[in-house]
Structure formats: C-alpha cells, structure tokens
Amino acid sequence: MVILKLELERSKRSNWVWTKQNTARSVDIMKVLEEFKEYLPMTERQIFYQLLHYTDAPHWQRQYEGKTGQVDVYAALGRVLKWMRIDGKINHDVVIDEHRIITRKEGYTDAESFIDLKLKYLDYGYSRCMAQKQPRHIEVWIEKAALLSLVKPVADEFCRRVIVRKGYGSITFQTQFYARAVEAMGYGQTPTILYFGDWDPSGENMIHAAMQTMKDELGLDGIDYYRCGLNPEHFNTIQKNPVPIKNSDRRSKKFIKNHGTTAYELDAMHPEKLKTLVRDSIMKFTDMGAYDENKAQEVEESRWLVDITKDIKNYAREKFNHG
Structure with missing residues (x-):
C-alpha cells in the first residue's frame, strides 16, 4: 500500500x-x-x-x-x-456548512466517566413519546438539509421524524419508508407525509415521484401526502428576487406552463415563519386531546424518575467508592 x-x-x-x-x-x-x-x-x-x-x-x-x-x-x-x-x-x-459531515469520536476516558455521563442523562433525558394514541403516523419530509436544525426541534415536540429528502429519493429510501408505513398500518395508523420543498420544477415534482414509486412499483396504498410548503399562499412572505427557473431542468417546460416562470426556495422563508408552518401542519393532523394526555402522563412519570434517579446515583457512587 x-x-x-x-x-x-x-x-x-x-x-x-x-x-x-x-x-x-x-x-x-x-x-x-x-x-x-x-x-x-x-x-x-x-x-x-x-x-x-x-x-x-x-x-x-x-x-x-x-x-x-x-x-x-x-x-x-x-x-x-x-x-x-x-x-x-x-x-x-x-455559519454552518451542512454538506460537510463530522462523525462523533467514540470512547470514554474510563468506566467511571462513562457511568457519570449516563447518570447525568437521567436528570434530563426522559420525554414521553407524544405519538402514542395518535391515529396517524406523521413524517415531516424536507427538501433542504440546511433547514433540519430549524425543523427538527418543532417535530420533536410531537415525537415525529424529520426526513431530509434532498433530490429524488433512492429505492433504498423508499423501501425504508415502506417498512415504517406498513408497521404503522399494523397499529391502525394512517401513514401521513407532510412535505416541505422548493417551489420549482424539481421541488414540485419530487413528492409526486415518491408517491408514484410507492403505489405503482412497491404496491403500497393508503398513504396520505400533503404539500405544506412552499405553496403560492406563502410567496408574499418571502423576500424579493425569486429564483429563475433552471433551463437545464427537464421538468421546466411543464412547470412554466402550469405555474409561470418564477421559482422560490424554501430557504427564503423567515425561520420563525417556517417553524410556525411546520408546527401548524403537524397540529392539523394531531389529536391534541391524546397529546395533552401524554403530556400530563409525562409530568407524573418525571416526578417518579426524580426519586429513582437519586437511588441509582447513590448506588453507583457507593459501588465506585468501595470498588
């Protein structure tokens, strides 16, 4: 070598x-x-x-x-x-560069530091899954990896996945969703996709391509798809100088015929408006009564965990002190 x-x-x-x-x-x-x-x-x-x-x-x-x-x-x-x-x-x-991925370095200084770190998680690590008792299996699909840091905290409030669909999804991506959808159906839930993407020839077409693959090629029906943004009603909230249509995109001709010559990117939306749009979209398909029940249960369980955590920490310290 x-x-x-x-x-x-x-x-x-x-x-x-x-x-x-x-x-x-x-x-x-x-x-x-x-x-x-x-x-x-x-x-x-x-x-x-x-x-x-x-x-x-x-x-x-x-x-x-x-x-x-x-x-x-x-x-x-x-x-x-x-x-x-x-x-x-x-x-x-x-400034963040979402295209360069840095993996986490694994390993701990020693066993005691490992236990100490895990014990700290007990103080703030618990949250109840708010997707329990819900009639829908909701996933938030976004076209832009750059917006994940904005969208994920909102979806986390409802214990919902965020999937970055940059470009057209591979068959691997599609079959992974297929498995999640079938599992959800087994629990009596309706798989529901909330899609957020650019308003341009590819951004408008991507979700339809996914729908076609899922239904025609993988044979799975019974999924609800919703385009939550960008949509024409959002254009007046976006900064001027929209993006010109790319002539290199083979879908441009159809898009221009149906929607005109102007494109808009999801990145252009004000961060707070995007977060609100994501939250409102999730809430529209969420049983808020069941959500509130889970929240109340989480409060009770958190109180119980405080006492359990004290006992676990005392036990661990005693073991290390006499080890």
Whole structure:
C-alpha cells in the first residue's frame, strides 16, 4: 500500500483588502446576523436571502460597459463572510456548512466517566413519546438539509421524524419508508407525509415521484401526502428576487406552463415563519386531546424518575467508592 505525504501546492489567489465596498457589505451582513441571532447558526444560503433587503445599495452594484448592475450577491457574500471570520469580525460558528459531515469520536476516558455521563442523562433525558394514541403516523419530509436544525426541534415536540429528502429519493429510501408505513398500518395508523420543498420544477415534482414509486412499483396504498410548503399562499412572505427557473431542468417546460416562470426556495422563508408552518401542519393532523394526555402522563412519570434517579446515583457512587 502506498500512502503519499502531500506538500503544499499553492494556486494563485488575489489578495483580500477591506475596501470601503467590502466594509459596507460586511455591515449589511452584520445587520442580518444581529436580526437573526436567535436562529444561528445559519447557512450561507439562508443569510443570502435575508441579505436581499440591502442589495439595492450602491456597494452591491457594479459598473459594466457603462451600465449599472447588481453583482453576484451570493458569490460576494461568500467572500466577505470568509474574511469576516478569518479576521475575527464574527465567530466561525455563526455559519454552518451542512454538506460537510463530522462523525462523533467514540470512547470514554474510563468506566467511571462513562457511568457519570449516563447518570447525568437521567436528570434530563426522559420525554414521553407524544405519538402514542395518535391515529396517524406523521413524517415531516424536507427538501433542504440546511433547514433540519430549524425543523427538527418543532417535530420533536410531537415525537415525529424529520426526513431530509434532498433530490429524488433512492429505492433504498423508499423501501425504508415502506417498512415504517406498513408497521404503522399494523397499529391502525394512517401513514401521513407532510412535505416541505422548493417551489420549482424539481421541488414540485419530487413528492409526486415518491408517491408514484410507492403505489405503482412497491404496491403500497393508503398513504396520505400533503404539500405544506412552499405553496403560492406563502410567496408574499418571502423576500424579493425569486429564483429563475433552471433551463437545464427537464421538468421546466411543464412547470412554466402550469405555474409561470418564477421559482422560490424554501430557504427564503423567515425561520420563525417556517417553524410556525411546520408546527401548524403537524397540529392539523394531531389529536391534541391524546397529546395533552401524554403530556400530563409525562409530568407524573418525571416526578417518579426524580426519586429513582437519586437511588441509582447513590448506588453507583457507593459501588465506585468501595470498588
């Protein structure tokens, strides 16, 4: 086996300078980060859509052949954000990169540290499954991995799964859902999909492709599918400068015929509006009476666990002290 140790090979890069233009752009970015600080970290795409409030300003324009036009805001944003972090103007962790996955390092210092960590979980780790006694098996499907951090806490309130459906789902994905759906039907529940995706040729078609595979090719019927967003009624809540239709998408012709030439991305929705939309959509298909019963039971069980936890901790400490 040959493993090569690499030496740095530099490519040509232009030097970064904090010009008046770049400084003015950074001020606009700081305004966005301050306004949305409770939703941090955000992706560059999310910041981009909120930044569009400010891009009519001169420092987001450029002169070309005697004409004034807007710069590529997304590209400019990426460059300014990079140097804002390198130069310490903002913390590195305010921007998240959802495409780079880091696995967790396994292992504990020793057995005592392992027990200590597990005992800490007993203080706050219990929550009752709120999906019990419900007539529907609800899953929240979202097109954008970047929005998982916003959507998951809302779905967790109701003990519902969030599935990131980036692109068209593979047959592996479909058969995994098939198994969950069949299991739910066995409990007398109706599998119910709440879908949130872009309003564009692919985003509009993806859920229908999944429905067709499930019914025609896997032979499973009895599933309810709902497109909860983006839908036309949400467009007036989204920032200006919607996305142009991609000519490379073979579904564009049909989409334009049915819906026009404008597309919108789910990322453009205000984070709080998206969370509210997800919560309202789940509640629409949730028996809130059964939900409240589970909540009341959770409170009683939590009180009981406090006493049990004390006994377990005392037992563990005694064992370690006399071990």
